[in-house]
Amino acid sequence: MNIKKYVAYRLISSFFVLFGLSLLIFSLSRLVPGDPARLALGPMAPQWAVDKLRAQLHLDEPVYIQYIYWVTNVFRGDLGQSLVTRRGVFNDIFEFFPATFELVIFSVILSTSLAIILGVTSGKYANSLWDNIVRVTSYVGIAIPSFVWAIMSVFIFGYLLRWFPTLGRLSSGVVMPTKVTGLLLVDSLIAGRLGVFRDAFYHMILPGTSLVISRLAQEARITRASVVENLHKDYIMAARSFGIPERTITLKYLLKPSLIPTVAIMGMDIAGSMGGSFIVETIFNWPGLGRYGMSAMLSNDINAIVGVVMLIGVFFAFMNILVDLITAYLDPRIMMKLRGG
Amino acid sequence: MMSEMIVDIRDLYVNFNIYEGVTRVLNGVNFRVAKGEKVGLIGEAGCGKTTTVKSIMKILQMPPAEVMGGEIYLEGLDVLKMSQRDLQMMRRKTVSMIFQDPTAALNPVFKVGDQIGDIIKYNQLALGNKISKEEIHEKTVQVLKEVQMPDPERLMNSYPIQLSGGMRQRISIAMALVSATNLLIADEPGTNLDVTIQDQVLRLLGDLVEDRGTSIILISHALGAVKGLVDRVYVMYAGSMVEAANTEDLFSDPLHPYTKALFKAVPKLTGGGIPMGIPGRIPNYLSPPTGCRFNPRCSHAKPECRENAPPFYQVGDGHEVACYLYGGQ
Numbered sequence: 001m002n003i004k005k006y007v008a009y010r011l012i013s014s015f016f017v018l019f020g021l022s023l024l025i026f027s028l029s030r031l032v033p034g035d036p037a038r039l040a041l042g043p044m045a046p047q048w049a050v051d052k053l054r055a056q057l058h059l060d061e062p063v064y065i066q067y068i069y070w071v072t073n074v075f076r077g078d079l080g081q082s083l084v085t086r087r088g089v090f091n092d093i094f095e096f097f098p099a100t101f102e103l104v105i106f107s108v109i110l111s112t113s114l115a116i117i118l119g120v121t122s123g124k125y126a127n128s129l130w131d132n133i134v135r136v137t138s139y140v141g142i143a144i145p146s147f148v149w150a151i152m153s154v155f156i157f158g159y160l161l162r163w164f165p166t167l168g169r170l171s172s173g174v175v176m177p178t179k180v181t182g183l184l185l186v187d188s189l190i191a192g193r194l195g196v197f198r199d200a201f202y203h204m205i206l207p208g209t210s211l212v213i214s215r216l217a218q219e220a221r222i223t224r225a226s227v228v229e230n231l232h233k234d235y236i237m238a239a240r241s242f243g244i245p246e247r248t249i250t251l252k253y254l255l256k257p258s259l260i261p262t263v264a265i266m267g268m269d270i271a272g273s274m275g276g277s278f279i280v281e282t283i284f285n286w287p288g289l290g291r292y293g294m295s296a297m298l299s300n301d302i303n304a305i306v307g308v309v310m311l312i313g314v315f316f317a318f319m320n321i322l323v324d325l326i327t328a329y330l331d332p333r334i335m336m337k338l339r340g341g
Numbered sequence: 342m343m344s345e346m347i348v349d350i351r352d353l354y355v356n357f358n359i360y361e362g363v364t365r366v367l368n369g370v371n372f373r374v375a376k377g378e379k380v381g382l383i384g385e386a387g388c389g390k391t392t393t394v395k396s397i398m399k400i401l402q403m404p405p406a407e408v409m410g411g412e413i414y415l416e417g418l419d420v421l422k423m424s425q426r427d428l429q430m431m432r433r434k435t436v437s438m439i440f441q442d443p444t445a446a447l448n449p450v451f452k453v454g455d456q457i458g459d460i461i462k463y464n465q466l467a468l469g470n471k472i473s474k475e476e477i478h479e480k481t482v483q484v485l486k487e488v489q490m491p492d493p494e495r496l497m498n499s500y501p502i503q504l505s506g507g508m509r510q511r512i513s514i515a516m517a518l519v520s521a522t523n524l525l526i527a528d529e530p531g532t533n534l535d536v537t538i539q540d541q542v543l544r545l546l547g548d549l550v551e552d553r554g555t556s557i558i559l560i561s562h563a564l565g566a567v568k569g570l571v572d573r574v575y576v577m578y579a580g581s582m583v584e585a586a587n588t589e590d591l592f593s594d595p596l597h598p599y600t601k602a603l604f605k606a607v608p609k610l611t612g613g614g615i616p617m618g619i620p621g622r623i624p625n626y627l628s629p630p631t632g633c634r635f636n637p638r639c640s641h642a643k644p645e646c647r648e649n650a651p652p653f654y655q656v657g658d659g660h661e662v663a664c665y666l667y668g669g670q
Contacts, residue, residue: 232402233445234440234441234442234445234446235445235446235447235448237400237402237440237446238438238440238446238513238516239448239459240432241398241400241432241438241440242432242433242437242459242460242463242464242516243429243430243431243432243433243434243463243520244459244460244463245429245463248459252451253448253451256450256451257448257449257450260450330450331450332450332500332502333449333500333502336502336503
């Protein structure tokens with residue numbers, strides 16, 4: 001069994017990718033104009049205080065020396081200090097990550113299930129009225145970027161219809177459940193507070209759907225294309241010729257091979273939603289990593305920017321490996337290649 | 342003529358509605374198979390052999406295919422009028438088909454044992470038996486042994502990609518055997534295998550139907566293979582049958598100009614040089630020639646050949662030919 005070997009190989013190669021990413025984002029963050037120390041302290045701060053902070057951040061040294069400082073600290077679990085929150089970036093990420101993670105998980109469950117249902121039904125009944133509705137809707141979905149959808153849904157469902165709340169993770173006045181996982185939906189269930197669960201769920205609907213709508217449309221299209229392609233394969237006709245019920249054919253013999261391309265794109269989408277959440281979280285005032293990263297960029301908070309980007313990078317690398325493993329599970333042809341070396 | 346027919350296709354017309362227009366592929370097919378009979382179906386690529394046999398099981402992709410007329414009787418029942426349930430039962434326990442390309446006919450992402458197991462399960466259900474997992478396993482092993490596969494247990498846990506072409510072919514035969522109680526349709530079995538394996542597969546197939554008394558329809562390009570295996574041969578050209586005869590009669594005394602030309606096109610081991618082939622090509626189904634569809638390539642073509650398609654003329658014992666040359670007899 002070479003799967004372990006394969007995973008190890010992938011982990012090592014991901015390490016190099018992350019190294020490259022860190023070089024890139026680190027130098028970019030240092031090369032953008034504007035003095036981070038001056039920005040952090042404000043225009044009224046005396047020059048000596050700014051100089052002191054610059055020295056403290058090693059900003060007066062060459063970029064490669066700064067990078068060496070940074071890397072050594074990273075291996076100690078220290079991503080540096082945020083110039084805005086004045087706390088360790090690592091602590092900040094730890095605090096903001098669960099909110100984003102919860103949002104991403106919510107949107108992933110939503111997009112995965114809907115994309116498969118829509119893709120399979122419209123592919124199976126290709127060129128039917130339903131198929132045409134799904135296809136046109138998904139074109140619209142792909143064409144609308146998430147921030148447009150976010151603003152529209154705030155206006156329509158939040159302001160006009162007042163169906164869903166548009167700000168934050170909980171209504172004001174609701175006490176946060178005891179922190180266990182940091183995921184409100186989970187924590188509220190652990191605490192046995194169904195009211196809080198409901199409130200948290202309601203808060204998640206608009207940002208969750210905004211984040212997901214264009215990816216969902218894309219995934220549904222890919223699934224549909226794959227279903228249509230496989231539907232005309234000989235093995236489906238063969239299964240039919242043996243009198244296998246249509247339901248079994250669709251849910252077993254058609255579904256599994258059709259999911260292979262969908263899984264590949266879904267993995268990227270999940271990782272991509274981390275990046276997509278920057279704008280959506282800002283619009284919905286969602287206290288997550290995206291909003292944190294966004295404010296870090298606006299205030300040139302170099303350590304926070306690098307930290308957030310690196311985390312997204314790690315997430316991408318991890319999802320890549322996961323996708324490859326799921327694909328190998330779905331497709332024995334790929335599994336054979338992995339085992340072969 | 343044997344009285345009990347398992348398959349009786351009468352005047353079948355099938356069109357395919359494609360982007361360029363309507364292709365009129367099957368042009369009044371008449372085709373009969375008696376109980377226990379072994380029938381060969383030959384003709385050049387694209388003449389409608391596969392379409393004919395697929396319509397027996399009603400597994401043509403519709404659309405684009407559309408039946409324009411005719412009847413298909415399977416054990417006395419009109420397939421075209423069967424309910425969905427009856428069709429399902431028929432496919433589960435009466436007829437089954439071995440597809441042209443075993444690699445394409447096996448689902449690449451499921452284990453062989455799993456795929457055969459499902460067929461066994463629904464076959465038994467149709468026979469009214471509820472079957473346990475252990476029994477399915479047992480029957481799978483048994484049917485794999487019947488197609489002379491070594492080490493069935495290991496095989497069941499393999500994916501099609503792990504098997505050789507010959508093994509895949511045997512697997513698809515095993516699958517067909519499960520549900521082919523009365524009729525087995527073999528669509529060019531072994532065509533993409535090398536000649537020795539192809540020969541083995543055909544012999545195996547012959548033995549299996551012999552033992553079970555199953556009727557078989559064998560589609561093939563390999564005229565020699567058909568010769569050794571079947572009792573009667575249908576020759577098909579461009580969407581209809583042009584000649585039908587007992588195997589020996591057909592090979593010793595082919596009548597239709599197309600059949601004659603077809604036999605002449607077969608390379609001989611003893612002869613020198615490359616055989617001439619049949620001049621011209623199979624007609625375009627978007628605008629096929631009127632009358633006999635072979636008339637543009639036929640050296641005996643008369644004006645009447647261009648007007649009406651000739652009916653089947655009886656010439657001798659069970660020898661039928663659709664050609665005006667034999668109309669006067």
